Amino acid sequence: MYPATEPTDDVLVAAAAAGDEAAFEALFNRHRRQVARIAGRFFAQREQIEEIIQDAFTKLYFALHTYHGTHEASFKAWLAQITVNACYDQLRRVRRRSEQNLGELTETETKDFSSQLRVAASDVETALVSRDLALKLLTRLSAEDRLVLTLLDVEGFSVAEIAEMTSWSISKVKVRAHRARAHLRKVLCKYV
Amino acid sequence: MFKRNSQNDEHLDRAGKIVLRAAAADEQEIERAAAAPFLFTRVRARIAEQLRENESGGWQSLPLIAWRAIPAMALVASIAGGLMLWSGSSANAPSAAITTVGFGMYEDALTDTNDPGVEQTVLSRNNLSHEDVFDMVIERGVVENKK
Numbered sequence: 001m002y003p004a005t006e007p008t009d010d011v012l013v014a015a016a017a018a019g020d021e022a023a024f025e026a027l028f029n030r031h032r033r034q035v036a037r038i039a040g041r042f043f044a045q046r047e048q049i050e051e052i053i054q055d056a057f058t059k060l061y062f063a064l065h066t067y068h069g070t071h072e073a074s075f076k077a078w079l080a081q082i083t084v085n086a087c088y089d090q091l092r093r094v095r096r097r098s099e100q101n102l103g104e105l106t107e108t109e110t111k112d113f114s115s116q117l118r119v120a121a122s123d124v125e126t127a128l129v130s131r132d133l134a135l136k137l138l139t140r141l142s143a144e145d146r147l148v149l150t151l152l153d154v155e156g157f158s159v160a161e162i163a164e165m166t167s168w169s170i171s172k173v174k175v176r177a178h179r180a181r182a183h184l185r186k187v188l189c190k191y192v
Numbered sequence: 193m194f195k196r197n198s199q200n201d202e203h204l205d206r207a208g209k210i211v212l213r214a215a216a217a218d219e220q221e222i223e224r225a226a227a228a229p230f231l232f233t234r235v236r237a238r239i240a241e242q243l244r245e246n247e248s249g250g251w252q253s254l255p256l257i258a259w260r261a262i263p264a265m266a267l268v269a270s271i272a273g274g275l276m277l278w279s280g281s282s283a284n285a286p287s288a289a290i291t292t293v294g295f296g297m298y299e300d301a302l303t304d305t306n307d308p309g310v311e312q313t314v315l316s317r318n319n320l321s322h323e324d325v326f327d328m329v330i331e332r333g334v335v336e337n338k339k
Binding site for chain 1: 205208209211214223228
């Protein structure tokens with residue numbers, strides 16, 4: 001166990017890479033909330049977030065020997081990158097599964113959603129959009145669109161940060177964000 | 193007109209941000225997921241499973257190898273079948289009644305199901321019968337016994 005001495009992330013990574021399971025557990029306990037928070041931006045259900053936590057830490061374990069941290073924020077940024085990639089993979093899987101079920105909203109859902117969006121668009125502070133309806137609508141976006149828009153508009157990352165996280169070029173992030181926004185507008189204009 | 197379009201886009205972008213935020217989990221759900229029981233045990237189990245899968249990579253790649261090998265094997269089998277049919281039809285030709293197939297062996301000797309091919313070849317090349325051979329074997333046995 002490592003709670004008393006509080007070693008840095010880099011020390012724990014080195015120990016975990018050398019086979020120290022307690023060091024890996026210490027890393028897990030220290031950062032699982034960060035991973036859950038990122039996963040929570042993409043997935044609403046607890047089970048899905050738990051799945052991402054497991055997936056991200058499994059990927060982290062097998063990539064430990066590739067980590068070469070140099071400053072305090074390195075490990076956090078690296079873990080965020082792994083988590084975002086795990087979320088992206090999961091979004092693609094979910095999208096593949098739900099591709100056949102991309103039906104239109106029911107008449108009642110459309111009415112509810114339209115009124116919610118009108119209020120939301122005019123008064124952001126009091127906006128309250130149903131999560132189920134929002135999730136249903138967002139299945140129409142590709143995994144890439146959803147990823148880039150969430151990172152830009154919900155998490156508030158810069159284009160450069162997203163490029164680093166996704167290993168895409170800056171121009172690809174910009175183009176993808178532009179297309180994703182256009183796509184989301186197209187989806188929403190039916191209801192606003 | 194352009195102003196109206198850009199206003200409309202802004203309006204939709206605002207709505208889009210709200211939809212994206214609405215689709216996210218709330219803090220309680222995030223906290224519950226992060227504090228889920230046995231989460232680290234499940235991570236360890238997944239790592240162990242992946243390690244096992246990596247070790248048994250040979251077994252898992254077998255279906256892929258089979259998938260690639262089946263067409264090649266089918267091709268070889270069809271070529272072999274074709275050659276067999278071709279050689280069968282040429283053996284039935286009248287001119288091939290007694291033909292050698294290499295190493296001085298007669299084709300009849302090789303295709304005769306009653307006698308072993310080599311025996312038949314030796315007998316036919318030396319104008320011997322089975323009785324002659326039998327006598328030779330007996331004589332050799334008697335000589336060796338006298339020694």
